[in-house]
Each structure stands twice: as C-alpha cells, then as structure tokens.
Amino acid sequence: MADTVTPRTMPAGRTPAIVGLGMTEMGKVYDRTAGRFAADAVRLAVADAGLRLSDVDGLLTSAGVGGGVGLGLARDLGLKDLSVLSEMQSYGSTAGQMVQYASLAVASGTAETIACVFADAPLRQGTSTGAAYGSRGAVGWRGVLGASGIADTTSMYALAARRHMDTYGTTQDQLGHIAVGQRAWAGMNPRAQFRDPLTLEQYHASRWITEPFHLLDCCLVSNGGIAVVVTSAERAASLARPPVHVHGWGQAHPGRSLLRHEDFGLVSGAARSGPAALAMAGLSVSDVDVVELYDCYTFTVLITLEDYGFCPKGEGGRFVADGTLGPDGKLKVNTGGGQLSSYYMWGMTPLSEAVLQARGEAGERQVAEHDVVLVSGNGGVLDHHSTLVLSPHAPGRA
Amino acid sequence: MVGTVSRDAATAEFFDGTARGELLLRRCPEGHLSTPYAEACETCAAADLTAVPAAGGGTVVSHAVSHKRDGTTLPLVIVELDEGPWWWSCLVGAEPGQVTTGARVRLTFERPEGSEAVPVFRPADA
Numbered sequence: 001m002a003d004t005v006t007p008r009t010m011p012a013g014r015t016p017a018i019v020g021l022g023m024t025e026m027g028k029v030y031d032r033t034a035g036r037f038a039a040d041a042v043r044l045a046v047a048d049a050g051l052r053l054s055d056v057d058g059l060l061t062s063a064g065v066g067g068g069v070g071l072g073l074a075r076d077l078g079l080k081d082l083s084v085l086s087e088m089q090s091y092g093s094t095a096g097q098m099v100q101y102a103s104l105a106v107a108s109g110t111a112e113t114i115a116c117v118f119a120d121a122p123l124r125q126g127t128s129t130g131a132a133y134g135s136r137g138a139v140g141w142r143g144v145l146g147a148s149g150i151a152d153t154t155s156m157y158a159l160a161a162r163r164h165m166d167t168y169g170t171t172q173d174q175l176g177h178i179a180v181g182q183r184a185w186a187g188m189n190p191r192a193q194f195r196d197p198l199t200l201e202q203y204h205a206s207r208w209i210t211e212p213f214h215l216l217d218c219c220l221v222s223n224g225g226i227a228v229v230v231t232s233a234e235r236a237a238s239l240a241r242p243p244v245h246v247h248g249w250g251q252a253h254p255g256r257s258l259l260r261h262e263d264f265g266l267v268s269g270a271a272r273s274g275p276a277a278l279a280m281a282g283l284s285v286s287d288v289d290v291v292e293l294y295d296c297y298t299f300t301v302l303i304t305l306e307d308y309g310f311c312p313k314g315e316g317g318r319f320v321a322d323g324t325l326g327p328d329g330k331l332k333v334n335t336g337g338g339q340l341s342s343y344y345m346w347g348m349t350p351l352s353e354a355v356l357q358a359r360g361e362a363g364e365r366q367v368a369e370h371d372v373v374l375v376s377g378n379g380g381v382l383d384h385h386s387t388l389v390l391s392p393h394a395p396g397r398a
Numbered sequence: 399m400v401g402t403v404s405r406d407a408a409t410a411e412f413f414d415g416t417a418r419g420e421l422l423l424r425r426c427p428e429g430h431l432s433t434p435y436a437e438a439c440e441t442c443a444a445a446d447l448t449a450v451p452a453a454g455g456g457t458v459v460s461h462a463v464s465h466k467r468d469g470t471t472l473p474l475v476i477v478e479l480d481e482g483p484w485w486w487s488c489l490v491g492a493e494p495g496q497v498t499t500g501a502r503v504r505l506t507f508e509r510p511e512g513s514e515a516v517p518v519f520r521p522a523d524a
Contacts, residue, residue, distance in 0.1 A: 141435045162462055
C-alpha cells in the first residue's frame with residue numbers, strides 16, 4: 001500500500017531480511033523437551049531458507065516458563081565459531097527483540113546469518129493448563145503477592161483491563177468481539193488448536209477465570225518451538241524463500257512495574273515503540289495492511305491497537321466491536337487466530353503469522369494486500385514492548 | 399482465602415512489620431514515600447531509604463474477582479494508599495462487586511497458619 005519505503009537509519013547494502021521460518025508441531029505434544037523443540041525449529045528454519053546449519057554464524061535463544069532452551073542449543077545443533085550467541089529474556093516481547101538484535105548484527109556486519117528461536121514445553125500429560133502457568137513458590141515479594149490472591153498474570157491483566165473499562169467505558173462485549181473475530185481467522189489456519197466457530201454468546205458463557213476475563217479472554221498454552229533466520233537482503237536474494245524485509249523496529253520498557261499510577265492499564269509501551277518502528281520504516285499507521293498483535297489476553301489487543309494509533313485512546317472498545325476484526329473486518333488483525341485460538345509461542349506467534357502473510361503463504365487466510373505487516377510483542381504485565389515493520393519489498397522500492 | 403508466604407532476606411524487615419500490624423513504606427531523605435519493595439526512591443531515585451508504616455487508609459484503583467475451580471471467589475484490588483504508593487492485594491469482609499473503583503478501604507492483616515502475616519484490605523465502612 002505504501003508508495004515508497006525509505007528506511008532512515010539502515011546502513012546501505014546490509015539491510016536485514018527474514019529468510020527462514022521453522023515451526024514444529026505445536027500444542028499438546030508431549031514427546032519432546034523444550035530443548036529438542038528448539039533444535040527442531042532451528043533445523044526447520046535453516047532448511048526452509050535453503051541454508052545449512054554450517055551457514056549459521058549467530059544464535060539467539062528465548063526460553064519460556066519451562067526453561068531448557070539456552071546456550072547449550074549451539075552444542076545440540078553442532079554450531080561452532082559463532083559470532084553472535086546469547087540467551088535473551090524480556091518475556092513476550094523477546095521474539096521481536098531477537099529479530100532486532102539480529103538485524104543490528106547483520107547491519108553492522110557482526111554476523112551474517114542469525115537464527116532466533118523460542119521453544120517451551122510447559123504442558124505435561126494429565127495436568128491442567130492452569131497448572132503449567134501457575135504459582136511458582138510463595139516466598140518473598142512474589143510470594144506475598146501470591147498469598148494475597150494475585151498468583152498469576154491473568155489476575156494482573158484482569159486488574160489492568162478493569163481500569164481501562166472503568167476509565168473509558170470499555171465493555172465485556174467489546175472484549176468478546178476480539179475473541180470471536182480471531183476465532184473466525186483460526187478456522188482457516190490448519191495449525192490452530194481451536195478452529196470451531198465461536199459466537200459472542202459462547203464467549204459470555206465461558207467460565208470466569210478472573211473477572212473481567214472469561215476463559216476465552218485468555219491465551220491457550222502450547223508445547224512447541226518456532227525459529228526464524230535473519231540475514232542480509234543481499235544474501236537473501238539467492239536463497240530459497242521470498243525474503244521478508246525488516247524495515248523498522250522499536251522497543252519500549254516503561255518501568256515502574258505494577259506501580260505506574262498514571263497509566264497502568266491505560267497506556268502501554270506500544271505507544272512509544274509502534275510510532276518509533278513506523279518512523280524508522282518511513283511509514284505511518286495508515287500504510288499498514290496486516291497487523292499481528294501479541295494477544296496473551298483479548299485486552300492486550302485492544303490496548304495495543306489504541307497505542308499504535310489505529311484508533312484514538314479510549315476508543316479501542318468501540319473500534320473492535322464495529323466490524324473491524326475477523327476475516328471480513330476493515331483491519332486484518334491476528335489473521336492466524338493469535339494466541340487466543342491458534343498456538344501460544346509467546347512473541348513467535350504474531351511473528352510467524354506475519355512472515356507467512358508477508359510471503360503470501362497463508363493459504364485460505366492470505367490477506368490480498370500484504371505490503372506492510374506490523375508485528376507486536378508484549379511482556380510482563382504491559383512492561384515490555386517490541387514492534388517490527390515487515391514487508392515483502394526491499395527498502396527503497398515500492 | 400489468603401495463601402501462605404515465607405520470608406527471604408529481602409523481605410525480613412517487611413514481615414517483621416506485618417507481624418506488628420504494619421505495612422512498611424520506604425521514605426527517602428526528601429520525604430518521598432515509595433512502595434515496600436522499592437530499592438530506590440520512586441520519585442527521586444535516592445538509595446537511602448528508611449521504613450515508615452502506612453496509616454492504613456486507601457482508595458481502590460482497580461478491582462477483579464478471581465474464580466477458583468472449587469467454586470469459591472476472591473475479590474482482588476489495587477489500592478492507592480493515602481500516602482501515594484500502590485498495593486495489590488485481596489479484599490476481605492466484602493462480597494464480589496461490593497467494592498468498586500474509587501471506594502475507600504482500610505488495611506488489615508490476615509495471619510494464616512504457618513505463614514507470615516499478609517496485608518489485605520476491607521471496606522472502610524465495615
């Protein structure tokens with residue numbers, strides 16, 4: 001949709017592109033450790049790019065709640081003489097940040113071909129999903145919060161959402177529209193764990209977890225792994241897959257976790273990260289064709305849409321309930337079903353769908369106009385945010 | 399209702415306070431008050447903080463209701479203490495929905511068996 005795409009700060013000749021995507025089987029898959037999922041995902045991503053593991057000279061890893069993914073992955077994959085290697089952690093914003101650090105490494109010449117991977121295996125056969133993400137020991141500051149009944153992130157996000165509802169008049173029904181719209185997309189995603197159509201009535205009837213969140217306001221939990229490979233646009237030109245160029249990026253970490261009197265639940269780091277990423281790409285929010293947002297909860301989608309400027313602050317509720325979402329909606333948001341309906345691979349969920357859409361490989365759910373794809377990551381309790389602006393077109397070309 | 403918690407080195411002074419029925423805020427040399435777990439003043443970043451008990455009054459900033467698998471519920475609140483800092487906890491002596499944003503609450507303490515005392519809130523008029 002954009003007429004011209006002119007990056008402002010990227011060094012010429014080494015602009016970064018995502019050239020490989022590897023996705024393991026995801027969901028209730030019990031036969032592998034997180035480390036094995038990570039290794040499988042990297043192998044798949046490297047093969048997808050038409051590269052060999054010996055071409056990889058950088059590796060960035062991101063572990064979930066179950067741990068088990070880290071520096072040892074280089075050994076598991078037989079990688080030697082790497083120029084970049086690190087474990088990264090900003091929770092749900094990590095995937096987007098890994099692509100940013102990989103892009104910086106490519107742009108600076110620090111490394112040429114960097115694999116970025118997230119994997120987790122918190123689910124165990126015979127135990128509930130809640131148990132997989134439950135309380136982790138009642139000691140110290142974290143313990144006093146848990147003993148007070150605030151033992152999980154769902155409670156914290158519920159308190160954030162209620163503040164938004166009380167301040168701006170956001171309604172339960174409006175949150176429900178997000179769950180319903182994304183489920184409609186998931187129906188066209190063969191990888192989605194939940195594909196059955198969902199109605200607003202079913203949303204309202206689903207059990208409470210922490211009011212104002214029903215079960216269907218919350219992401220699912222998955223075992224699995226996803227990796228991407230980042231290299232230079234120059235090198236990308238001779239590889240197997242259509243490159244997805246990284247045009248812009250941003251991060252924002254507001255700080256004062258659980259203390260932000262002024263804006264907790266009202267404004268997130270997306271308000272700074274999104275405009276920064278778009279400015280770097282030389283684009284504005286009206287240029288965006290496809291939006292892949294981190295959606296640990298329905299509410300996270302709503303606040304991110306507001307903060308990115310798709311609608312004025314406080315009007316997110318009316319915006320999402322007004323025919324905006326779903327395959328027939330005005331804005332193409334979370335086209336694979338997101339973490340609410342497809343698979344929960346932290347920031348790799350929106351990123352993987354963005355790569356598929358930008359390549360034009362999203363099958364039945366492919367969005368016709370996919371020149372500019374905006375991707376968000378969100379970590380902590382709205383504490384960490386990352387943004388990527390992706391395009392199938394190289395910088396400088398329409 | 400309230401769960402159990404044990405102390406570590408970082409929370410020893412805090413739980414000595416809750417045992418006395420005090421929620422200890424942190425005061426810097428300029429007189430700014432920060433939350434109990436502040437390592438630096440949340441207003442001016444000063445590192446030299448001393449403990450001072452909260453008076454106990456506060457106003458609800460946000461609220462939620464946790465639903466357990468056994469059918470029980472627990473009202474949750476973020477409270478802005480009258481001194482300024484926030485404290486996240488649950489509400490006792492109130493039905494879910496009884497206390498909403500803007501309501502006045504009072505600090506109180508639950509003392510579960512085998513646990514440090516836990517700061518919680520109750521409706522101010524209860």
